Amino acid sequence: MKKLFVALLVLVAAASFVFAGGAKEGAASGSGTIKVGIVNNPPSESGYRAANVKDFENTFNAANGYDVKTYYSLKNDEQLNAASQFITDGVDYLLISAAATDGWEATLKSAKDNGIQVFLFDRLMNVPEDLYEAAIVSDMPKEGETAVAWLKAQNLPEYNVIHIQGAMGSDAQLGRTGAMDKEFAAGTMNKVVQQTATWDEAEAKKIVESVINSGEDFNVIYAENDGMAKGAVAALDEAGITHGKDGKVIVMGFDCNKWALEEVLNGNWNYDGQCSPFQATQIDEWIKTGSRPSTKIVYNPERYFDAATITAEEVEQFGI
């Protein structure tokens, strides 16, 4: 048994030697590889995540001088194990999008003790700020505020809003609902209905159908993601209610899927707010230049697209 163990150990050592040799070769041809460990959620989680993973793959690769190890999981404990493994492997940088916000303090401390710099992306965690270099995340409440500010700028005589919410309690739902709730409370906009479709397109259609059946008047659909906006529009089409640029009802969605931006481009929708999955370039810059932001938490700049101004190039560039 002991012999077998020793033999295995030798084998592992030999293997790591070979790999190390390979890395050195890469270093000789490039300007020195940077070892990076990436812990993320799996791309199958959502369209957003798929775009996010792709963005990181495009930036952190051998061609850009990185030696990358990645690990995907929706489970916090598996992510923690992977992060510890990356620390043991001796990476230079650790990039983490945590599955859950808690439980990371010990792991990040051990990273710090080993001289590994940590960057957080997309999701923050409950740890002291000195444990990581910087974090780049989306500002969900701001996404809602931007959308509502745009809606106000349309200067409609009155606002009768159907508000379709995402899964209750999710970051995106809380952020995007907040701004709209303020308007409802202030009385500047009328709440025709506010209901959750838990991100489900078909459910969103049923909610809008029920409002149409009740005969109530409305002129704005504020859906918290693209899919639900599409479901809502399907209900409008079936009821013969015009929508979009020259229509009766203003349609608003979020996330900037490519097909959604095409709807905006074609004037079927009025507004699509971005929730940017593109964080890799910023982190790449921090690593390569050694610069750090003045505040630890940086919000990814996010924009919106208006049916009146959107261009075909923007659809290509920003669609996910």
Place this chain on the structure above:
Amino acid sequence: MPDNAKQIENKGSGFLQKVTGAIKGLFQSQLAIPVIALLILVLFNLIRDPSFFSISINTNNFGNKVLSGNLISILNGASELVILAIGMTLVTSATRGQDISIGATAAIAGSVFVKILRMGNITVGTIILGVLTACVVTILFCLFNGVLIAKFNIQPMIASLILFTAGRPIAYAINGGATPNVQSNLINYLGGYIPYVPIPTPIIIVVIFIVAISIFLKRTTMSLYIQSVGINEKAAKLNGINPTLTKLSVFIILGVCVTLAGCMNVCRISLINHETILKDIEMDAILAVAIGGNSLGGGKYKLSGSILGAYIIQALTTTLYAMKVSSTAVKAYKAIVIIAIVVVGSPVVKAKFSQLKGIIASQISKKRESKRVQAEAR
């Protein structure tokens, strides 16, 4: 003249008796609870808002005259659930358990359908090809569950847990990430309205499907086989029925149901989102089977019960939307109503009811007896 009148009266009372007999029969059958639940829902809505069930004719954005109203919304919205509840009923009956992966396999069906449609121009031919391919793939996945259950005797819920977890990631892999969409008038016809037909296509598909499956189950010995296997597998085997084959064929039927539901949902919004398509529908389908008065322990079944159950669930959701129940509370309300229906339909409560009936009847007869005795004593 008086004779004639008497005859008419007799005829009338005969008809009345038949009607009351039918009503009595209904109340004693397993359909009593779902029918009463549906009636209460209808009555509640009529009192709350008399115009709730009004149907109007509108012109939609594609220039077709179409029917609209809550009733249409309920019938239309429940379509996928009705189809899946039928499949679930048969699976429940034969295997004495439930397949909880139908939502995930529907995501696979939808993904395959979209994949085929996106390969070229969307024509009637490619749609048929898409549905057929999706059907084959889905049946294979359902048979995977079927083999685990029928051959290896694994509990249905455990066996289908595998695809319940893995199904949506597989759908994701088929989609190649993101949420691919399909734009075509033909797809709109299938998910919405066919020109010059004012009834939503999903309703028409459901009606055709119900008729087809009823004829299939009645004309063949399938229904008998399924129930015999569910009631007593050994006895069925001794009588020359192959339980394994019967169970596997049930999963083939389920595969067809899942394909129809998946493709239908894709057509509604011209989009496949592997995460959200028919999410949690397996629970609603099981619930529909239970509300319909079918035993989740297998054996005898009544498709009409499950179908009614499915419409009740959708009617409840539509009612809650119409009442503008707040987002956070909508699921709680749904749960309360469903608990009430299931508890009232439970054997314990039913036994209590019949006991109560017995007591009342005996008390009435006792009173009569004592009255008679009193009268005689006088």
